[in-house]
Amino acid sequence: MTVLPIxxxxxxxxxxxxxxxxxxLKKALAADDIIPYLGPGLLRQSSAAPPVPxxxxxxxxxxxxxxxxxxxxxSNMWSVAQFIEQRRHRRTVQAWMAEIFAPYAPSTVLHACLATLPLSLIIDSWYDGTMRAALIANARTDVVEIQGVTRANENRDIWTKSYDLSGKELRHSPAPKTVLYTPHGSVRPAANFLVSxxxxxxxxxxxxxxxxxPDIVKKRRANRGFLFLGCRFDDQMLRIFARQIIKRSNGPRFAVIDAATMTKNERRFCAECGISLIDLPIGEVAAALVNPAEP
Structure with missing residues (x-):
């Protein structure tokens, strides 16, 4: 049996x-009908020992x-960061996170492929900046990155900052072809981190x-689905953000996850959110999305 309802x-x-x-899904990506939602699991596709966590x-x-x-x-990232922030300073947390994520992680073939597509929205839920680097390597000039920022460093009532791929902060950005949304922040260009x-x-x-x-994210998700790649939902924080980002989107939802290793909370979350699983190794999935076999 190849499709297993539980x-x-x-x-x-x-x-x-x-x-x-x-x-x-390959066709849906090319047609801009589905939004890739990228997680840290993709880092293991370019290196058995990634240079960043x-x-x-x-x-x-x-x-x-x-x-x-x-x-x-x-073992809890958010609590450890909070421990350091309370005993050192917020600036120490930010400096150490910037140091930890300073090495460049090699782009995968999947990152490189996504960078060539006319996607309206890409979600990158990790801090490494690999998707940003792939877009830069593809010489894209029609991309704006919107990063989540901590309000600890701000006097303004803001939740995000926007940048072009040169690293320039944009106060009033035009509507670009592609929005790269990094809701937890990113090491580049300005070391913005939501972590504690x-x-x-x-x-x-x-x-x-x-x-x-961001309003542009809400607008662009409305009539599209989501494809989770390299993501897990084994922590409540990750589930909350994923749930709210895909909220009010009308398209189908898929996640590439090893079903045998899923927790009960992950299964419940995916079932509640209407996320279907593709139970194949992520490397096999990436190869199929980049160069799928003929039907």
Whole structure:
């Protein structure tokens, strides 16, 4: 059996049916009908040992090298960052995060492929800036990146900042062909990071009514679906952001995840959000999306 519906109504595509679905998703990406939502799991596609952390626990470990947190929170990125912020300073957290993510992670073939497509919206949920680098390498001049920012450093009532690919901050940006939305911030060009518990307090207070999400993102998601690549939903913070970003989008939703390793909360989240799973290795999926076999 290649399609497995389970008791919580989660639909899983495997084998031939997964490959057929990938061919349809390849066409949907080319037609700008679906939005790629990228996560840190993609970093392992370009390197067995990525030069930057490839998940929240890896960030927590890197921060613990610089300041050891209590054992009860040691593996929780958000709590470790908050521990450092309280005992050092917010500037220390930002400086250390910039240091941790300073190395350039190589772009994957999937990043390079996405950079060539006329996509209205790309979501990059990690701090490494690899998608941005792929767009720059493709000489794109029609892209604006919108980054989530901490309000700890701001006197203005803002949630995001916008940049062109040269790194110039845009106060009043035109509507570009492609919006690269990095809701948690990014190391480049200005080391904006949402990472500590304090960073998220106001965001989580407002996100249910969508205030922190840019209007252009709300508009461009309305009639499109989502494809999660390199993402997991095994932490409540990740689930909250994903749920609110895909909220009020009308297209189909898919995620590439190893179904055997999913937690109960991940399964419940995907079922509630109508996210179908493609249970294939991410490398195989990337190859199919870049150069799929003929039907």
């Amino acid at each position: 008791s919580d109504h989660l639909l899983i595509f495997r084998g031939d049916r997964a490959e057929k679905q990938l061919r349809l 490839d998940g929240p626990e890896a960030v927590a470990a890197a921060l613990n090298i610089r300041a050891t947190a209590p054992s009860r929170i040691r 518990d304090a960073d998220y307090v106001e965001v989580l207070t407002e996100i249910d009514i969508q205030t922190p999400i």
